[in-house]
Amino acid sequence: LPLLHAVQDALGHIPADAVALIAEGLNLSRAEVHGVITYYHHFRAEPAGRHVVQVCRAEACQARGAEALMEHAEQALGCAQHGTRADGAVTLEPVYCLGLCASSPAMLVDGTPHARVTADQFDRIATQLKVLT
Structure with missing residues (x-):
């Protein structure tokens, strides 16, 4: 979770192309990382407004x-x-x-x-x- 928070804090969302890199870095499947992103309401897959x-x-x-x-x-x-x-x-x-x-x-x-x-x-x-x- 801290890594996902860091990515979102830096970029405003967690882009789809970052999911594979995060999964590889944490030795998880892309599906597992995607599951966490979609489970927690705080995370965004798309950029937020200003x-x-x-x-x-x-x-x-x-x-x-x-x-x-x-x-x-x-x-x-x-x-x-x-x-x-x-x-x-x-x-x-x-x-x-x-x-x-x-x-x-x-x-x-x-x-x-x-x-x-x-x-x-x-x-x-x-x-x-x-x-x-």
């Missing part, structure tokens, strides 16, 4: 409005969750527990945590990033 918005979907956040926040994010950003907007400006991803349960609903924007996020707060953050549709 900005990455990750909305927590764990139980505590769901109880405090994460579903509505995700729906608002989809409309405000103009892309579905698990997707990147056509212009490449933003990727919207669900994540499962950011460890901010007492301050839910929570999200990460380009790795920066935001807690107790309302639709208005979301719009202010997205406006600062210049990614609102």
Whole structure:
């Protein structure tokens, strides 16, 4: 896992041509490496947008409005969750527990945590990033 994290941190995703090199270096099959990449939601096989918005979907956040926040994010950003907007400006991803349960609903924007996020707060953050549709 640390190697996959390092590749993704450096490149923004794990390209298909890197899978064979990783597999060879770790003495694993390409299928085993691909299985790990597709199993863990954190890893991407395609590049993310210039900005990455990750909305927590764990139980505590769901109880405090994460579903509505995700729906608002989809409309405000103009892309579905698990997707990147056509212009490449933003990727919207669900994540499962950011460890901010007492301050839910929570999200990460380009790795920066935001807690107790309302639709208005979301719009202010997205406006600062210049990614609102």
